[in-house]
Amino acid sequence: MIGAHFCLTTPSEVASYCKEARNKFFGKCSLVLKPGSTREVSDVVALANALNIAIVPQGGNTGLVGGQIPDSSGRQIILSTERLNHIRSLDADSNVVIVEAGVILETLQNAADEAGRMFPLALGAQGSCQIGGNLSTNAGGTSVLAYGNTRDMVLGLEVVLPDGRIWNGLRSLRKDNTGYDLKHLFIGAEGTLGVITAASLKLYPKPRDQQVSFAGLETPDQALALFNLARAHAGSMLTGFELIPRIGMEFAFSHLPDTRDPMAETHPWYCLIELSIGSDAVDGRALIETILEEAFEAGLIGDAVLAENTRQAQDFWRIRHGLSEVQKHEGGSIKHDISVPVSAIPRFLERAMAACEAAIPGCRLVPFGHMGDGNLHFNISQPIGADQTAYLARWEEINALVHAIVADMGGSISAEHGIGTLKRDLLPDVKDLVEMELMAQIKTTLDPKGLMNPGKVLQMVKANTKDTKQ
């Protein structure tokens, strides 16, 4: 069983596990367990099951929807995966790595790099988030366009089920049609169906060259046309396509040290384009120049600037990655993480921006993100000089406004951040009833006592009743 040293019980020890960095979600907890092996995870979960104690699995504690935070009852225990931090094997020839849940994403990226391969998942929190959390939330990030979401990088899983059984599904096969594909049930389930303890993941060839460019445009319609043009030319070599409004650039220049406008003139919208070249036979520079020249001739862009070296490419990306952070300096921000079909992005922006401007005159719209995936962080900074508390009190009202447009366009109210507790009660309104029923059926089947991360994703009435009776 777990050594006493890895069972945290004092308030000062458990405090950092009970809240997340933004102080948006916090709960109570008198016990944090840090098992050091899958066996120990299994023992903890089996014992908790026998004692009817609820477990909240936690990785790097970087989730944005509260999925990793216990409730306020003080009766839930946190199971931290931080000691499950071994890379069990790396087979460069087969392009497979087997890692434990507590491995930091950046550690995995570096291990792949040292082996002459790439693990493409990339996101702001990569220096502290753990792969188990990435899997449990099916993390997105900036490489989805070419490599898919986290689930697309998974070949197999090892999971401790709610009753303590260990499912060893750690296969390393590209093709395996022997029965139901169970791994996808646990990926993105936010720890409500079991604890992912290890994963077999795909590695990819390392790009030999990357080209990064900012293009300035007038409208989102032009951005969509530019995306299609770039994809037609570069095919699978188009690995990044991000949309940023002028105000986002300005926020970055104001609040992010060492940033400056890469262009001489201003433009209402910007696209950040990245090409990744895997082959010596491709002249990456000529390719991106061709795309930009054609776009210019077609009247899609007003100007464009190419990163001259890796450093400059990183500077371009730093503007994009800093957009969430810099918004904090501009007062309250009401946020959305939405997706619609890619071609619907311009129409969505038109409708949602008009609706928000009508609802909050003077609000500053900062919709940015993964245009190539149809995923925008539709964030709205408060009007200059407005009262922050009063502004943020309108969060749910504005969410409802935006999400109604999303629903009308067949979109998603959580494209990459998940549900947690933040959006749990919105789910029944946007999901097919049959889908909600199926989710509840599966939750009840795998976790009949409702002890695995209760209250996250789904509000199970039965599970909750039990919880309050303890």
Place this chain on the structure above:
Amino acid sequence: MIGAHFCLTTPSEVASYCKEARNKFFGKCSLVLKPGSTREVSDVVALANALNIAIVPQGGNTGLVGGQIPDSSGRQIILSTERLNHIRSLDADSNVVIVEAGVILETLQNAADEAGRMFPLALGAQGSCQIGGNLSTNAGGTSVLAYGNTRDMVLGLEVVLPDGRIWNGLRSLRKDNTGYDLKHLFIGAEGTLGVITAASLKLYPKPRDQQVSFAGLETPDQALALFNLARAHAGSMLTGFELIPRIGMEFAFSHLPDTRDPMAETHPWYCLIELSIGSDAVDGRALIETILEEAFEAGLIGDAVLAENTRQAQDFWRIRHGLSEVQKHEGGSIKHDISVPVSAIPRFLERAMAACEAAIPGCRLVPFGHMGDGNLHFNISQPIGADQTAYLARWEEINALVHAIVADMGGSISAEHGIGTLKRDLLPDVKDLVEMELMAQIKTTLDPKGLMNPGKVLQMVKANTKDTKQ
């Protein structure tokens, strides 16, 4: 409800639905229903559920493991998806197509092509298999290396559940983290959890150029090295990498009209290499020549020949696609559809070929297939002049021999064909016990009466008991 014209009841009408092309699997059935809409599928399934009648969903009837064939009781009814044959929508800008289950794969390929896009799934039966069957078996084929299995091309599903409820999960989003990912449960479930009636599928940019080459080699180790070299140079532009033994080539030249050896000298092994170029900036010819030159200099290949035009490229592929067919002319063939980690292919071949040669002196080993995916069709033609019936009587014995080696190497006994009835009873021996339990739990939850394609994939004791009581 379904018109009488679409309810087949006479023996001559139902006969072709009760067996498959090779006459390997056959059953009895007195009713074939051909619903024309999702609503009608739902009505049929709900009624069958109320009456405790088992349903066997069937698409193009091209499956290779018996999954689409009723049992011998005569009490199961076949639900054919052939009239669900509409392409509901195609959005080239979003790269999304929504198709009904009965659409023929080739029809979908052509529709995508006409819209300036590509639907990459490609397999021998594409002229008659239906997309619903492709989804239910998670079909593989020759484009998996670059585009993944069928499940990787799916954005959303519409499914009629075993009780007749319709789950509308037809989303067209690249990113959607709102709860459990249910679609992957139905993909590859071979109709045992419900009837897939429609799907939202990804479209891809059409390649601008393709380069196809045959290379002649001495050993599978060289083939693995060549694969890694090609992938390092071409990255995601390497879209096909197939391995063929000399005897497979000879079978093709003997039995496939208008084929001839593309090379002057013979080689023990051949690799068929395909590059697909999405960009004007890439000189595909120079790229494949670079790969082959480096391989030649490194001593990996003895010779290579490039297809000079599309016609010749098709001729090269025709040899590969004809390999199953030509084996029929050489007497009985004991077949396997296995996968191992890609880097383990040479070692697997060494072990499995030695074991088979020891067990059946004079047998002719024809292992071929998707080397880049770690998936081989490990087929063994009978010794020349052997008695076919006596040879095929050893099917299970040889399967056991080969599958033991597969299991020892962490492989799969069904890489792309599925389980059906053919491999159902092998499954408990190769699967983790917890995984078998999880599959049974999910089957029982979604189909408590065991009426959806009973006896396929899983032998549910309870379901079977009920079945025999009817």
